[in-house]
Amino acid sequence: MLDVYHAEPGANTLKVLLALKEKGVDFNSHYVALNKFEQHEEWFKKINPNGQVPVIVHDGKVINESTVINEYVDAVFEGPALRPADEYGKAMMRIWTKWVDEYFCPALSYLAWNWMIKSLVKDLTPEEFEAKLQKIPLKEQQDKWRITATEGYPEERLKEWRRQVETSVTKIDSALREHGKDWILGDQFTLADISVFAMAHPMPMGYQDIMNEEDTPHLMAWYNRMMERDGTNAALTMPNKMREEVKLDDRVDVLSKQGKE
Protein backbone atom coordinates (compact mmCIF):
# COMPACT_ATOMS: atom_id res chain seq x y z
CA MET A 1 0.00 0.00 0.00
CA LEU A 2 1.52 3.30 -1.10
CA ASP A 3 -0.04 6.63 -0.14
CA VAL A 4 1.36 9.82 -1.66
CA TYR A 5 0.54 13.22 -0.16
CA HIS A 6 1.30 15.89 -2.69
CA ALA A 7 0.31 19.23 -4.19
CA GLU A 8 -0.16 20.00 -7.91
CA PRO A 9 2.63 18.77 -10.21
CA GLY A 10 5.41 21.28 -9.68
CA ALA A 11 8.75 21.60 -7.88
CA ASN A 12 9.35 18.90 -5.25
CA THR A 13 5.93 17.31 -5.78
CA LEU A 14 6.63 16.98 -9.50
CA LYS A 15 9.96 15.31 -8.67
CA VAL A 16 8.21 12.45 -6.87
CA LEU A 17 5.32 12.16 -9.36
CA LEU A 18 7.85 11.85 -12.21
CA ALA A 19 9.67 8.97 -10.51
CA LEU A 20 6.42 7.15 -9.69
CA LYS A 21 5.07 7.56 -13.23
CA GLU A 22 8.38 6.57 -14.86
CA LYS A 23 8.43 3.38 -12.77
CA GLY A 24 4.71 2.78 -13.33
CA VAL A 25 4.01 2.51 -9.59
CA ASP A 26 0.36 2.49 -8.47
CA PHE A 27 -0.43 4.74 -5.52
CA ASN A 28 -3.26 6.42 -3.65
CA SER A 29 -3.11 10.12 -4.42
CA HIS A 30 -3.89 12.51 -1.54
CA TYR A 31 -4.05 16.07 -2.79
CA VAL A 32 -2.91 18.66 -0.20
CA ALA A 33 -4.14 22.16 -1.12
CA LEU A 34 -1.27 24.55 -0.49
CA ASN A 35 -3.45 27.57 -1.29
CA LYS A 36 -5.70 26.46 1.60
CA PHE A 37 -2.65 25.90 3.84
CA GLU A 38 -3.64 22.25 4.35
CA GLN A 39 0.04 21.30 4.76
CA HIS A 40 0.00 23.15 8.09
CA GLU A 41 -3.17 21.48 9.42
CA GLU A 42 -2.87 19.14 12.41
CA TRP A 43 -3.96 16.03 10.48
CA PHE A 44 -1.15 16.58 8.00
CA LYS A 45 1.51 17.48 10.56
CA LYS A 46 0.78 14.11 12.20
CA ILE A 47 2.09 12.56 8.97
CA ASN A 48 4.91 15.05 8.30
CA PRO A 49 5.76 17.20 11.34
CA ASN A 50 7.64 19.60 9.01
CA GLY A 51 4.34 20.56 7.36
CA GLN A 52 5.68 20.05 3.83
CA VAL A 53 4.73 18.04 0.76
CA PRO A 54 5.50 15.60 -0.75
CA VAL A 55 5.50 12.77 1.74
CA ILE A 56 4.82 9.07 1.17
CA VAL A 57 3.50 6.36 3.46
CA HIS A 58 4.54 2.89 2.31
CA ASP A 59 3.23 -0.06 4.33
CA GLY A 60 2.90 2.24 7.34
CA LYS A 61 6.39 3.75 6.99
CA VAL A 62 6.55 7.51 6.46
CA ILE A 63 9.26 9.07 4.27
CA ASN A 64 9.62 12.78 3.48
CA GLU A 65 12.23 14.71 1.46
CA SER A 66 11.52 14.31 -2.26
CA THR A 67 15.09 13.40 -3.23
CA VAL A 68 15.21 10.63 -0.63
CA ILE A 69 11.69 9.45 -1.54
CA ASN A 70 12.82 9.00 -5.16
CA GLU A 71 15.85 6.89 -4.19
CA TYR A 72 13.56 4.75 -2.01
CA VAL A 73 10.93 4.42 -4.75
CA ASP A 74 13.58 3.35 -7.24
CA ALA A 75 15.01 0.79 -4.81
CA VAL A 76 11.80 -0.92 -3.66
CA PHE A 77 9.45 -0.90 -6.68
CA GLU A 78 9.49 -2.74 -9.99
CA GLY A 79 9.99 -0.85 -13.23
CA PRO A 80 12.97 0.62 -15.09
CA ALA A 81 16.01 1.47 -12.92
CA LEU A 82 16.33 5.22 -12.39
CA ARG A 83 19.85 5.03 -10.93
CA PRO A 84 23.09 3.81 -12.52
CA ALA A 85 23.99 0.25 -11.54
CA ASP A 86 27.64 1.08 -10.72
CA GLU A 87 28.68 2.97 -7.59
CA TYR A 88 30.65 5.66 -9.43
CA GLY A 89 27.59 6.38 -11.59
CA LYS A 90 25.42 6.53 -8.48
CA ALA A 91 27.85 9.03 -6.93
CA MET A 92 27.74 11.24 -10.04
CA MET A 93 23.94 11.10 -9.95
CA ARG A 94 23.88 11.99 -6.25
CA ILE A 95 26.13 15.00 -6.90
CA TRP A 96 23.58 16.30 -9.42
CA THR A 97 20.53 15.75 -7.22
CA LYS A 98 22.38 17.22 -4.22
CA TRP A 99 23.31 20.26 -6.27
CA VAL A 100 19.67 20.72 -7.29
CA ASP A 101 18.60 20.58 -3.62
CA GLU A 102 21.29 22.92 -2.33
CA TYR A 103 21.73 25.40 -5.17
CA PHE A 104 19.34 25.34 -8.13
CA CYS A 105 16.14 24.70 -6.15
CA PRO A 106 16.71 27.33 -3.41
CA ALA A 107 17.51 30.04 -5.97
CA LEU A 108 14.39 29.30 -8.04
CA SER A 109 12.27 28.76 -4.98
CA TYR A 110 13.08 32.08 -3.30
CA LEU A 111 12.33 33.95 -6.53
CA ALA A 112 9.05 32.07 -7.02
CA TRP A 113 7.96 32.58 -3.41
CA ASN A 114 8.79 36.24 -3.57
CA TRP A 115 6.40 36.55 -6.47
CA MET A 116 3.70 34.05 -5.45
CA ILE A 117 2.94 34.45 -1.76
CA LYS A 118 1.42 37.92 -2.02
CA SER A 119 -1.21 36.47 -4.38
CA LEU A 120 -1.91 33.56 -2.04
CA VAL A 121 -2.55 35.66 1.04
CA LYS A 122 -4.10 38.79 -0.47
CA ASP A 123 -7.63 37.95 0.71
CA LEU A 124 -6.60 37.36 4.33
CA THR A 125 -6.89 39.98 7.07
CA PRO A 126 -3.68 40.56 9.10
CA GLU A 127 -5.24 38.53 11.95
CA GLU A 128 -6.12 35.65 9.63
CA PHE A 129 -2.60 35.72 8.17
CA GLU A 130 -1.02 35.68 11.64
CA ALA A 131 -3.22 32.69 12.60
CA LYS A 132 -1.99 30.84 9.48
CA LEU A 133 1.62 31.66 10.36
CA GLN A 134 1.26 30.24 13.86
CA LYS A 135 0.46 26.83 12.39
CA ILE A 136 3.72 26.61 10.40
CA PRO A 137 6.05 24.26 12.27
CA LEU A 138 9.43 25.40 10.89
CA LYS A 139 10.70 28.83 11.94
CA GLU A 140 12.49 29.25 8.57
CA GLN A 141 9.21 28.69 6.72
CA GLN A 142 7.39 31.16 8.98
CA ASP A 143 10.06 33.77 8.16
CA LYS A 144 9.77 33.07 4.43
CA TRP A 145 5.98 33.50 4.52
CA ARG A 146 6.18 36.67 6.60
CA ILE A 147 8.83 38.34 4.44
CA THR A 148 7.30 37.42 1.09
CA ALA A 149 3.75 38.34 2.16
CA THR A 150 4.87 41.82 3.21
CA GLU A 151 7.89 43.77 1.94
CA GLY A 152 9.47 40.93 -0.04
CA TYR A 153 13.20 40.14 -0.18
CA PRO A 154 15.65 42.97 -0.82
CA GLU A 155 16.59 43.59 -4.44
CA GLU A 156 20.21 42.63 -3.77
CA ARG A 157 19.25 39.10 -2.68
CA LEU A 158 16.80 38.68 -5.60
CA LYS A 159 19.64 39.65 -7.93
CA GLU A 160 21.97 37.08 -6.37
CA TRP A 161 19.34 34.31 -6.69
CA ARG A 162 18.75 35.27 -10.31
CA ARG A 163 22.49 35.05 -10.92
CA GLN A 164 22.43 31.57 -9.39
CA VAL A 165 19.61 30.55 -11.75
CA GLU A 166 21.67 31.78 -14.70
CA THR A 167 24.76 29.92 -13.45
CA SER A 168 22.65 26.78 -13.04
CA VAL A 169 21.25 26.92 -16.56
CA THR A 170 24.74 27.37 -18.01
CA LYS A 171 26.08 24.47 -15.96
CA ILE A 172 23.37 22.07 -17.20
CA ASP A 173 23.71 23.20 -20.81
CA SER A 174 27.51 22.77 -20.66
CA ALA A 175 27.30 19.27 -19.17
CA LEU A 176 24.92 18.17 -21.94
CA ARG A 177 27.09 19.79 -24.63
CA GLU A 178 30.30 18.21 -23.33
CA HIS A 179 29.12 14.60 -23.34
CA GLY A 180 26.77 15.04 -26.30
CA LYS A 181 24.35 12.41 -24.99
CA ASP A 182 20.60 12.55 -24.37
CA TRP A 183 20.45 12.69 -20.56
CA ILE A 184 22.16 14.51 -17.70
CA LEU A 185 24.46 11.58 -16.88
CA GLY A 186 24.89 10.43 -20.48
CA ASP A 187 23.02 7.49 -21.99
CA GLN A 188 20.87 6.51 -19.02
CA PHE A 189 17.76 8.45 -17.97
CA THR A 190 18.07 8.84 -14.17
CA LEU A 191 16.82 10.63 -11.08
CA ALA A 192 19.27 13.41 -12.01
CA ASP A 193 17.08 14.23 -15.05
CA ILE A 194 14.01 14.06 -12.83
CA SER A 195 15.48 16.38 -10.19
CA VAL A 196 16.64 18.94 -12.74
CA PHE A 197 13.38 18.83 -14.72
CA ALA A 198 11.19 19.21 -11.62
CA MET A 199 12.86 22.59 -11.12
CA ALA A 200 13.38 23.63 -14.76
CA HIS A 201 9.86 22.76 -15.89
CA PRO A 202 8.34 26.27 -15.50
CA MET A 203 11.47 28.10 -16.68
CA PRO A 204 10.60 28.52 -20.38
CA MET A 205 7.63 30.49 -19.04
CA GLY A 206 9.38 32.82 -16.58
CA TYR A 207 12.99 32.87 -17.73
CA GLN A 208 12.90 32.95 -21.51
CA ASP A 209 15.72 35.47 -21.50
CA ILE A 210 18.17 33.02 -19.94
CA MET A 211 16.84 29.63 -21.11
CA ASN A 212 16.18 29.59 -24.84
CA GLU A 213 17.17 27.93 -28.13
CA GLU A 214 19.94 30.40 -28.82
CA ASP A 215 21.76 30.65 -25.49
CA THR A 216 21.17 27.14 -24.14
CA PRO A 217 20.40 24.87 -27.12
CA HIS A 218 21.51 21.63 -25.40
CA LEU A 219 19.37 22.33 -22.37
CA MET A 220 16.35 23.15 -24.58
CA ALA A 221 16.83 19.95 -26.63
CA TRP A 222 16.99 17.94 -23.38
CA TYR A 223 13.89 19.79 -22.13
CA ASN A 224 12.00 18.83 -25.26
CA ARG A 225 13.09 15.19 -24.90
CA MET A 226 11.83 15.26 -21.31
CA MET A 227 8.46 16.70 -22.43
CA GLU A 228 8.03 13.81 -24.88
CA ARG A 229 8.33 11.08 -22.24
CA ASP A 230 5.18 9.20 -21.21
CA GLY A 231 6.23 9.51 -17.56
CA THR A 232 6.49 13.29 -17.83
CA ASN A 233 3.08 13.51 -19.49
CA ALA A 234 1.48 11.28 -16.87
CA ALA A 235 2.95 13.39 -14.06
CA LEU A 236 2.10 16.77 -15.58
CA THR A 237 -1.53 15.79 -16.23
CA MET A 238 -2.20 15.06 -12.54
CA PRO A 239 -4.79 17.53 -11.13
CA ASN A 240 -3.56 21.11 -10.84
CA LYS A 241 -6.21 22.62 -8.59
CA MET A 242 -4.22 25.70 -7.69
CA ARG A 243 -4.13 26.79 -11.30
CA GLU A 244 -7.90 26.39 -11.42
CA GLU A 245 -8.67 28.15 -8.14
CA VAL A 246 -6.04 30.84 -7.73
CA LYS A 247 -5.42 33.51 -10.29
CA LEU A 248 -1.65 34.00 -10.26
CA ASP A 249 -1.45 37.13 -12.32
CA ASP A 250 1.34 38.34 -14.51
CA ARG A 251 3.71 35.52 -13.69
CA VAL A 252 5.95 35.99 -16.68
CA ASP A 253 6.11 39.71 -16.27
CA VAL A 254 6.99 39.59 -12.56
CA LEU A 255 9.55 36.78 -12.83
CA SER A 256 11.29 38.37 -15.75
CA LYS A 257 11.65 41.65 -13.88
CA GLN A 258 12.70 40.67 -10.35
CA GLY A 259 16.37 40.42 -9.58
CA LYS A 260 17.39 42.22 -12.76
CA GLU A 261 19.61 45.27 -12.95
Next chain:
Amino acid sequence: MLDVYHAEPGANTLKVLLALKEKGVDFNSHYVALNKFEQHEEWFKKINPNGQVPVIVHDGKVINESTVINEYVDAVFEGPALRPADEYGKAMMRIWTKWVDEYFCPALSYLAWNWMIKSLVKDLTPEEFEAKLQKIPLKEQQDKWRITATEGYPEERLKEWRRQVETSVTKIDSALREHGKDWILGDQFTLADISVFAMAHPMPMGYQDIMNEEDTPHLMAWYNRMMERDGTNAALTMPNKMREEVKLDDRVDVLSKQGKE
Protein backbone atom coordinates in the same frame (compact mmCIF):
# COMPACT_ATOMS: atom_id res chain seq x y z
CA MET B 1 44.60 3.03 -5.62
CA LEU B 2 42.82 5.58 -3.42
CA ASP B 3 44.08 9.15 -3.11
CA VAL B 4 42.43 11.46 -0.60
CA TYR B 5 42.93 15.23 -0.77
CA HIS B 6 41.98 16.76 2.55
CA ALA B 7 42.72 19.42 5.13
CA GLU B 8 43.18 18.83 8.89
CA PRO B 9 40.55 16.64 10.55
CA GLY B 10 37.51 18.93 10.91
CA ALA B 11 34.14 19.59 9.29
CA ASN B 12 33.73 17.95 5.86
CA THR B 13 37.28 16.57 5.84
CA LEU B 14 36.67 14.88 9.19
CA LYS B 15 33.50 13.34 7.77
CA VAL B 16 35.45 11.47 5.10
CA LEU B 17 38.40 10.56 7.37
CA LEU B 18 35.96 9.05 9.88
CA ALA B 19 34.35 6.82 7.24
CA LEU B 20 37.74 5.69 5.88
CA LYS B 21 39.11 4.93 9.35
CA GLU B 22 35.93 3.14 10.49
CA LYS B 23 36.13 0.91 7.41
CA GLY B 24 39.88 0.46 7.77
CA VAL B 25 40.54 1.61 4.19
CA ASP B 26 44.17 2.30 3.19
CA PHE B 27 44.71 5.52 1.26
CA ASN B 28 47.35 7.99 0.13
CA SER B 29 46.90 11.14 2.17
CA HIS B 30 47.43 14.46 0.35
CA TYR B 31 47.30 17.35 2.77
CA VAL B 32 45.90 20.57 1.27
CA ALA B 33 46.84 23.62 3.38
CA LEU B 34 43.76 25.82 3.60
CA ASN B 35 45.69 28.53 5.45
CA LYS B 36 47.98 28.72 2.41
CA PHE B 37 44.96 28.73 0.05
CA GLU B 38 46.24 25.60 -1.71
CA GLN B 39 42.66 24.53 -2.48
CA HIS B 40 42.49 27.45 -4.94
CA GLU B 41 45.75 26.63 -6.74
CA GLU B 42 45.61 25.50 -10.36
CA TRP B 43 47.01 22.01 -9.66
CA PHE B 44 44.20 21.38 -7.17
CA LYS B 45 41.43 22.91 -9.31
CA LYS B 46 42.40 20.42 -12.01
CA ILE B 47 41.29 17.72 -9.56
CA ASN B 48 38.28 19.56 -8.11
CA PRO B 49 37.20 22.57 -10.19
CA ASN B 50 35.15 23.81 -7.19
CA GLY B 51 38.39 24.38 -5.25
CA GLN B 52 37.15 22.57 -2.15
CA VAL B 53 38.32 19.68 0.02
CA PRO B 54 37.78 16.81 0.55
CA VAL B 55 37.99 15.06 -2.80
CA ILE B 56 39.00 11.47 -3.56
CA VAL B 57 40.51 9.87 -6.65
CA HIS B 58 39.79 6.16 -6.82
CA ASP B 59 41.33 4.22 -9.73
CA GLY B 60 41.41 7.47 -11.71
CA LYS B 61 37.80 8.45 -10.92
CA VAL B 62 37.33 11.75 -9.09
CA ILE B 63 34.53 12.19 -6.52
CA ASN B 64 33.86 15.34 -4.50
CA GLU B 65 31.12 16.18 -1.95
CA SER B 66 31.92 14.55 1.40
CA THR B 67 28.46 13.04 1.92
CA VAL B 68 28.54 11.38 -1.50
CA ILE B 69 32.16 10.27 -0.99
CA ASN B 70 31.13 8.48 2.20
CA GLU B 71 28.30 6.59 0.50
CA TYR B 72 30.71 5.57 -2.26
CA VAL B 73 33.42 4.52 0.22
CA ASP B 74 30.89 2.41 2.13
CA ALA B 75 29.66 0.76 -1.07
CA VAL B 76 32.98 -0.15 -2.70
CA PHE B 77 35.38 -0.99 0.16
CA GLU B 78 35.54 -3.90 2.59
CA GLY B 79 34.95 -3.32 6.28
CA PRO B 80 31.89 -2.87 8.50
CA ALA B 81 28.74 -1.58 6.74
CA LEU B 82 28.09 2.08 7.56
CA ARG B 83 24.59 2.11 6.08
CA PRO B 84 21.47 0.13 7.07
CA ALA B 85 20.87 -2.92 4.89
CA ASP B 86 17.16 -2.16 4.35
CA GLU B 87 15.91 0.61 2.08
CA TYR B 88 13.75 2.30 4.73
CA GLY B 89 16.76 2.46 7.06
CA LYS B 90 18.85 3.89 4.21
CA ALA B 91 16.19 6.56 3.63
CA MET B 92 16.16 7.53 7.32
CA MET B 93 19.97 7.75 7.24
CA ARG B 94 19.86 9.90 4.11
CA ILE B 95 17.38 12.29 5.75
CA TRP B 96 19.86 12.83 8.61
CA THR B 97 22.91 13.35 6.40
CA LYS B 98 20.89 15.62 4.09
CA TRP B 99 19.73 17.65 7.06
CA VAL B 100 23.35 18.03 8.24
CA ASP B 101 24.35 19.28 4.78
CA GLU B 102 21.45 21.69 4.35
CA TYR B 103 20.85 22.95 7.88
CA PHE B 104 23.28 22.05 10.68
CA CYS B 105 26.50 22.44 8.64
CA PRO B 106 25.66 25.81 7.01
CA ALA B 107 24.66 27.37 10.36
CA LEU B 108 27.86 26.20 12.08
CA SER B 109 29.98 26.97 9.07
CA TYR B 110 28.86 30.59 8.67
CA LEU B 111 29.49 31.23 12.36
CA ALA B 112 32.94 29.60 12.22
CA TRP B 113 33.92 31.46 9.03
CA ASN B 114 32.79 34.74 10.48
CA TRP B 115 35.20 34.19 13.35
CA MET B 116 38.07 32.47 11.53
CA ILE B 117 38.75 34.22 8.23
CA LYS B 118 39.97 37.48 9.75
CA SER B 119 42.77 35.51 11.47
CA LEU B 120 43.67 33.69 8.26
CA VAL B 121 44.07 36.81 6.13
CA LYS B 122 45.36 39.31 8.68
CA ASP B 123 48.93 39.24 7.34
CA LEU B 124 47.89 39.91 3.72
CA THR B 125 47.90 43.33 2.10
CA PRO B 126 44.63 44.33 0.37
CA GLU B 127 46.31 43.58 -2.97
CA GLU B 128 47.47 40.15 -1.85
CA PHE B 129 43.99 39.39 -0.50
CA GLU B 130 42.36 40.45 -3.78
CA ALA B 131 44.78 38.21 -5.70
CA LYS B 132 43.79 35.26 -3.47
CA LEU B 133 40.09 36.02 -4.07
CA GLN B 134 40.52 35.97 -7.83
CA LYS B 135 41.63 32.35 -7.66
CA ILE B 136 38.45 31.17 -5.91
CA PRO B 137 36.28 29.45 -8.55
CA LEU B 138 32.84 29.72 -6.89
CA LYS B 139 31.27 33.18 -6.69
CA GLU B 140 29.51 32.23 -3.42
CA GLN B 141 32.86 31.31 -1.85
CA GLN B 142 34.41 34.58 -3.04
CA ASP B 143 31.54 36.48 -1.39
CA LYS B 144 31.96 34.53 1.85
CA TRP B 145 35.70 35.29 1.97
CA ARG B 146 35.18 38.96 1.16
CA ILE B 147 32.44 39.54 3.73
CA THR B 148 34.10 37.61 6.57
CA ALA B 149 37.52 39.15 5.95
CA THR B 150 36.11 42.67 6.19
CA GLU B 151 32.96 43.77 8.02
CA GLY B 152 31.65 40.28 8.83
CA TYR B 153 28.00 39.18 8.62
CA PRO B 154 25.31 41.38 10.19
CA GLU B 155 24.39 40.60 13.80
CA GLU B 156 20.86 39.62 12.75
CA ARG B 157 22.11 36.81 10.51
CA LEU B 158 24.62 35.58 13.11
CA LYS B 159 21.75 35.42 15.58
CA GLU B 160 19.61 33.38 13.18
CA TRP B 161 22.49 30.90 12.53
CA ARG B 162 23.04 30.58 16.26
CA ARG B 163 19.33 29.82 16.70
CA GLN B 164 19.67 27.14 14.02
CA VAL B 165 22.61 25.60 15.90
CA GLU B 166 20.49 25.52 19.07
CA THR B 167 17.56 23.96 17.20
CA SER B 168 19.93 21.37 15.73
CA VAL B 169 21.37 20.38 19.08
CA THR B 170 17.88 19.96 20.55
CA LYS B 171 16.77 17.88 17.57
CA ILE B 172 19.69 15.44 17.93
CA ASP B 173 19.31 15.18 21.70
CA SER B 174 15.56 14.51 21.35
CA ALA B 175 16.06 11.80 18.72
CA LEU B 176 18.56 9.99 20.96
CA ARG B 177 16.30 10.36 24.00
CA GLU B 178 13.22 9.09 22.18
CA HIS B 179 14.71 5.83 20.92
CA GLY B 180 17.05 5.36 23.90
CA LYS B 181 19.67 3.60 21.76
CA ASP B 182 23.38 4.29 21.30
CA TRP B 183 23.47 5.78 17.79
CA ILE B 184 21.56 8.33 15.74
CA LEU B 185 19.50 5.70 13.88
CA GLY B 186 19.24 3.30 16.84
CA ASP B 187 21.37 0.19 17.24
CA GLN B 188 23.58 0.53 14.14
CA PHE B 189 26.48 2.98 13.90
CA THR B 190 26.08 4.66 10.49
CA LEU B 191 27.11 7.53 8.26
CA ALA B 192 24.44 9.58 10.08
CA ASP B 193 26.61 9.45 13.24
CA ILE B 194 29.64 10.34 11.15
CA SER B 195 27.92 13.32 9.48
CA VAL B 196 26.59 14.71 12.75
CA PHE B 197 29.89 14.18 14.61
CA ALA B 198 31.98 15.82 11.90
CA MET B 199 30.01 19.00 12.62
CA ALA B 200 29.45 18.62 16.37
CA HIS B 201 33.07 17.72 17.18
CA PRO B 202 34.28 21.25 18.09
CA MET B 203 31.02 22.27 19.78
CA PRO B 204 31.90 21.43 23.40
CA MET B 205 34.69 23.99 22.91
CA GLY B 206 32.70 26.86 21.39
CA TYR B 207 29.11 26.21 22.43
CA GLN B 208 29.24 24.95 26.02
CA ASP B 209 26.22 27.07 26.84
CA ILE B 210 23.96 25.13 24.47
CA MET B 211 25.60 21.66 24.37
CA ASN B 212 26.30 20.36 27.87
CA GLU B 213 25.52 17.56 30.34
CA GLU B 214 22.56 19.39 31.82
CA ASP B 215 20.67 20.63 28.75
CA THR B 216 21.56 17.89 26.25
CA PRO B 217 22.56 14.79 28.25
CA HIS B 218 21.72 12.29 25.48
CA LEU B 219 23.75 14.20 22.93
CA MET B 220 26.71 14.43 25.33
CA ALA B 221 26.54 10.68 26.10
CA TRP B 222 26.51 9.96 22.35
CA TYR B 223 29.42 12.39 21.88
CA ASN B 224 31.44 10.54 24.52
CA ARG B 225 30.65 7.19 22.86
CA MET B 226 31.85 8.66 19.54
CA MET B 227 35.08 9.88 21.16
CA GLU B 228 35.81 6.35 22.43
CA ARG B 229 35.71 4.72 19.00
CA ASP B 230 38.98 3.62 17.40
CA GLY B 231 37.85 5.11 14.08
CA THR B 232 37.28 8.50 15.68
CA ASN B 233 40.68 8.43 17.37
CA ALA B 234 42.43 7.41 14.15
CA ALA B 235 40.74 10.26 12.24
CA LEU B 236 41.31 12.92 14.89
CA THR B 237 45.01 12.10 15.21
CA MET B 238 45.68 12.79 11.51
CA PRO B 239 48.05 15.80 11.10
CA ASN B 240 46.51 19.13 12.08
CA LYS B 241 48.97 21.57 10.55
CA MET B 242 46.71 24.59 10.75
CA ARG B 243 46.58 24.28 14.54
CA GLU B 244 50.39 24.21 14.57
CA GLU B 245 50.95 27.07 12.14
CA VAL B 246 48.10 29.51 12.65
CA LYS B 247 47.27 30.98 16.01
CA LEU B 248 43.48 31.13 16.07
CA ASP B 249 43.04 33.30 19.13
CA ASP B 250 40.19 33.44 21.55
CA ARG B 251 38.06 30.91 19.74
CA VAL B 252 35.82 30.08 22.68
CA ASP B 253 35.34 33.67 23.62
CA VAL B 254 34.42 34.81 20.10
CA LEU B 255 32.13 31.89 19.30
CA SER B 256 30.28 32.18 22.59
CA LYS B 257 29.63 35.87 21.99
CA GLN B 258 28.64 36.11 18.32
CA GLY B 259 24.97 35.83 17.48
CA LYS B 260 23.86 36.32 21.05
CA GLU B 261 21.36 38.91 22.27
